[in-house]
Amino acid sequence: MPIDTSEKKRPLVLVVDDDDDLRLLVRKALEQEGFAVNEVENGKEALDVFEQTQPDIILMDVTMPVMDGFAACEKLRQLPGGGKVPILMVTGLDDHDSIDKAYNAGATDFVTKPVNLLILRHRIRYMLRANRAIDDLDISKDQLARTQQIARMGTWEWDIKTRQLHWSNEVYRIFVIEPESLTDPYKTFLDLVHPDDRKMVKKTINNDLLKNKQCGIEYNILLPGDFERTIYQEGRTIFNEDGEAIRVVGTIQDITERKKAEQKIKFLAYYDRLTKLPNRLLFKERLGKAIADANRHGRSGAIIFLDLDNFKHINETFGHYTGDKLLKIAAKRIGDCLRNNDTAARLGGDDFGIIIEETHNLQDAALVARRILETMKQVIVIDGNEFYTNTSIGVSVYPLDGNNVEMLMRNADAAMSRAKELGKNTYQFYTADMNAKAFERFALETGLRKAVERNELLLHYQPEVDLTSGMVIGVEALVRWAHPDMGLISPMEFIPLAEESGLITSIGEWVLRTACAQNKAWQMGKNTNIRIGVNLSASQFKNHNLLELIANVLEETGLNADSLELELTESILMEHAETSINTLDQLNRMGVHLSIDDFGTGYSSFSYLKRFPIDTLKIDRSFVHDINTDPDDAAIVKAVTTMAHSLNLKVVAEGVETKEQLATLKNLGCDIAQGYLISRPIPAGKVVSFFGSWRESQMSDL
Ligand code: C2E
Ligand code: CA
Ligand code: CA
Numbered sequence: 147m148p149i150d151t152s153e154k155k156r157p158l159v160l161v162v163d164d165d166d167d168l169r170l171l172v173r174k175a176l177e178q179e180g181f182a183v184n185e186v187e188n189g190k191e192a193l194d195v196f197e198q199t200q201p202d203i204i205l206m207d208v209t210m211p212v213m214d215g216f217a218a219c220e221k222l223r224q225l226p227g228g229g230k231v232p233i234l235m236v237t238g239l240d241d242h243d244s245i246d247k248a249y250n251a252g253a254t255d256f257v258t259k260p261v262n263l264l265i266l267r268h269r270i271r272y273m274l275r276a277n278r279a280i281d282d283l284d285i286s287k288d289q290l291a292r293t294q295q296i297a298r299m300g301t302w303e304w305d306i307k308t309r310q311l312h313w314s315n316e317v318y319r320i321f322v323i324e325p326e327s328l329t330d331p332y333k334t335f336l337d338l339v340h341p342d343d344r345k346m347v348k349k350t351i352n353n354d355l356l357k358n359k360q361c362g363i364e365y366n367i368l369l370p371g372d373f374e375r376t377i378y379q380e381g382r383t384i385f386n387e388d389g390e391a392i393r394v395v396g397t398i399q400d401i402t403e404r405k406k407a408e409q410k411i412k413f414l415a416y417y418d419r420l421t422k423l424p425n426r427l428l429f430k431e432r433l434g435k436a437i438a439d440a441n442r443h444g445r446s447g448a449i450i451f452l453d454l455d456n457f458k459h460i461n462e463t464f465g466h467y468t469g470d471k472l473l474k475i476a477a478k479r480i481g482d483c484l485r486n487n488d489t490a491a492r493l494g495g496d497d498f499g500i501i502i503e504e505t506h507n508l509q510d511a512a513l514v515a516r517r518i519l520e521t522m523k524q525v526i527v528i529d530g531n532e533f534y535t536n537t538s539i540g541v542s543v544y545p546l547d548g549n550n551v552e553m554l555m556r557n558a559d560a561a562m563s564r565a566k567e568l569g570k571n572t573y574q575f576y577t578a579d580m581n582a583k584a585f586e587r588f589a590l591e592t593g594l595r596k597a598v599e600r601n602e603l604l605l606h607y608q609p610e611v612d613l614t615s616g617m618v619i620g621v622e623a624l625v626r627w628a629h630p631d632m633g634l635i636s637p638m639e640f641i642p643l644a645e646e647s648g649l650i651t652s653i654g655e656w657v658l659r660t661a662c663a664q665n666k667a668w669q670m671g672k673n674t675n676i677r678i679g680v681n682l683s684a685s686q687f688k689n690h691n692l693l694e695l696i697a698n699v700l701e702e703t704g705l706n707a708d709s710l711e712l713e714l715t716e717s718i719l720m721e722h723a724e725t726s727i728n729t730l731d732q733l734n735r736m737g738v739h740l741s742i743d744d745f746g747t748g749y750s751s752f753s754y755l756k757r758f759p760i761d762t763l764k765i766d767r768s769f770v771h772d773i774n775t776d777p778d779d780a781a782i783v784k785a786v787t788t789m790a791h792s793l794n795l796k797v798v799a800e801g802v803e804t805k806e807q808l809a810t811l812k813n814l815g816c817d818i819a820q821g822y823l824i825s826r827p828i829p830a831g832k833v834v835s836f837f838g839s840w841r842e843s844q845m846s847d848l
Pocket of ligand 1: 637654683713744802803821823
């Protein structure tokens with residue numbers, strides 16, 4: 147049978163019938179209707195031509211020689227492209243068996259003999275249209291699946307009544323889950339969500355989705371092998387006619403790549419590619435935020451500008467490669483001088499900026515400036531060449547030197563120029579007055595550094611008296627600095643300085659050794675057996691060598707551990723309570739007495755107090771001061787005393803200045819008193835005469 151390819155554009159009907167007359171009639175009728183027609187005489191021929199002609203529809207008689215319609219239909223369905231072609235069977239009227247058989251063999255529909263040609267034409271038209279619709283649907287399904295795959299987007303559907311969750315193929319792919327292995331999709335899904343996001347995801351699903359809101363959330367999932375991916379999920383609730391929520395449908399999209407791209411763009415916009423530090427733009431943004439934060443909380447902060455004086459020279463002489471390396475090293479060194487929440491930025495060229503949030507005093511900024519000058523002074527080695535750079539630093543503080551970004555930056559810049567004029571390696575505050583203070587403090591620190599070796603430190607001792615027996619049971623050692631020009635300087639002024647600069651280690655050691663030796667000397671001379679209190683600062687307490695130091699000092703001085711009491715403030719102990727317990731336990735085992743100093747000024751947890759192996763609480767003098775005027779203070783002292791006694795601790799009242807205070811304290815059950823009323827802190831020489839003149843009965847006279 148010749149095939150006229152020009153007819154291909156018209157729908158091609160393959161007519162399969164052994165009845166020549168009927169074929170002719172059908173052909174005429176269909177051709178009139180605009181169809182192309184191809185005829186064969188039996189099922190076998192139909193199979194033979196099917197592949198070449200690819201008809202759009204087949205009209206198939208049931209009873210034919212060689213191969214009947216059922217067999218042909220069945221076989222056709224197996225051929226490539228044969229699965230979808232509509233097959234219209236021509237059966238005998240009311241031949242129910244044939245009709246059933248036809249469907250079973252894969253027929254699409256049937257007409258009965260005698261064939262009504264008018265109906266046949268419409269039937270064929272209808273079937274072709276339906277088939278096209280199915281084709282279109284298949285195509286769009288296919289397209290959708292492909293689009294979803296490209297977009298890494300899948301759809302999901304949650305049936306509220308049956309609680310069944312259905313996922314599209316792409317969702318399985320995104321979650322890397324085999325559909326067969328899934329038993330509980332919701333649980334599997336939640337398990338995949340990154341632990342940090344799980345609570346939020348659950349909350350959104352419960353609060354928004356199931357309560358009929360539309361929502362979009364972003365979260366991370368953790369795939370096997372610790373692959374993290376970012377998902378964007380949307381959902382909306384579907385209602386039935388009664389307004390009842392029946393389903394939630396939505397999409398899930400893997401937006402990992404987009405996020406990465408966004409981050410990269412952000413990095414390019416906000417960071418310096420060479421040093422990886424924030425750039426000028428981000429610096430300004432952060433500064434703006436820092437100023438606003440500071441204003442809100444009544445805090446202050448500082449910004450530091452610095453440039454490398456001879457960078458340009460090095461860059462020009464040794465080339466950009468060396469210049470770049472130098473900048474990277476400088477950036478690293480600057481970063482090492484900062485605390486975690488400070489920002490260092492490269493503002494351009496060899497200019498760097500630093501934001502120091504939360505400064506307690508101008509020393510905080512000065513300290514950073516000095517630290518930077520110190521590290522930048524160190525030699526920089528690049529490919530075997532040694533370089534030295536000088537740094538000029540300008541500091542402006544907010545809100546004092548300005549309360550907006552522009553002004554602060556301008557002023558820091560001005561200060562930096564001044565530092566440059568002054569010469570090599572120096573820093574300047576914007577305000578002249580601050581320079582003076584910063585340098586004064588610097589001088590103090592330099593002086594303190596030498597104070598130990600120059601023997602400028604000395605101890606005063608303040609007696610502590612037992613309120614029941616009236617006996618002096620101890621003294622507290624309090625350090626002073628006899629400054630050659632400034633006279634006696636209070637520990638309140640130089641202990642914090644010593645802490646910051648690390649000098650506390652040597653000063654603390656000196657105090658401990660001197661106090662223990664002194665007590666031993668008193669014990670030998672006068673046969674007194676008092677305890678000596680020594681204050682420990684935070685860094686001393688945290689120092690790993692503390693136990694060794696104390697053991698050594700006791701050994702060297704020959705003082706009994708029981709005659710030494712270490713005073714630690716409440717805040718020091720509570721800061722790392724668990725570690726504190728450990729250290730205190732070890733000290734306790736050595737036989738050293740332990741007391742909590744300034745009690746009531748920090749935050750104590752009763753459960754920890756119970757676990758600290760301490761002997762004494764020293765109630766802060768602020769409570770004692772107003773004990774007769776402020777009923778709250780009296781109540782606090784009373785409560786602390788009761789609690790302390792329940793834990794078998796002795797209570798010392800500090801700063802007792804008047805007889806009235808003493809009487810009240812006695813009433814409230816305090817065990818020991820210390821304060822000007824009994825004695826001011828006095829030099830070692832005077833302690834002996836104090837012992838000599840102190841009478842137990844004096845206590846009751848007070
Ligand atoms: P603190 O341990 O609470 O010492 C008691 C302070 O109260 C002493 O001040 C003492 O002179 C003062 N004081 C004693 N009785 C009275 C009184 O009746 N009224 C008033 N208003 N004050 C009284 P100081 O000697 O100036 O010491 C201040 C702080 O310096 C001490 O407070 C302690 O925290 C620290 N400190 C002193 N010596 C050392 C030390 O050797 N090492 C360490 N790490 N810190 C020390
Ligand atoms: Ca103390
Ligand atoms: Ca105290």
